[in-house]
Amino acid sequence: MTASYDDDGAGSTSSLFDDILSGGRSNLDEGASTSGASGGGFDLNSIPPFRRFRVLHVDPMRTSTTWFHHYAGVPELVAKASRLLGLDDVDDIRRWEEPQTVRYRRGEKFSWHLDALSPEEASSTVGAGQRVATLLVYLTDVPSEDGGATMFRDLGGDDGPLRVRPAKGTALLFFPAAGGIPDAPFDIRTLHCGEAVAEDAECEKWIAQLWLRQRAYKPSAPVGNEHRKAFDAIGKYCVVAKGI
């Protein structure tokens, strides 16, 4: 279930992680926004290297913090994710939801949940349909004593849930809506959580994540985010996208 996210020559993966990390860590408190792309008296979209959109979760299920990115801000990530999934044309690249970066500080977590969307949302003929793949890239190492594992309740053994330990540069790919009970809109075996980072942890947990939908997805954040604006940049990393 885990896959190495090593580069195959298309660019430096570690610099991608480092860019996300430095980009995410600086400016963290410079005007968070709950509902729009600007806040704190300036436009968050203007902050390099990634134009970001921060979501403050009101849901106690999730106490971490999420930033939404322009596709054009993380073309290497989108390109490599597309290659990993075998997506080979423009219409498929349009299926990605907004790339996101998530930070978990001490004590922060994301409780048990399914990534698959509700039957109503998934079966609607308008919109992008179901989430068919989750790609989660670990941007930091989190040692086992510091918690922070991605845990799958039903995929473990006698010792409890399957625990995927965050290791910088690795990725976790799973399919929230494939298989499982016939005709069900999700696979219950993918029930998972982001374990709380220990209260005395020395490190933070950072991940990047992407969700792939069945059909073309219309991004809602940050303002002005569009797949097509990233096509040229994606083409630098993704051979199949070069014909765009």
Ligand SMILES: O=C(O)CCC(=O)C(=O)O
């Ligand atoms: O942080 C994790 O390990 C899991 C995150 C997750 O499941 C999600 O964001 O949907």
Ligand SMILES: [Fe+2]
């Ligand atoms: Fe999830």
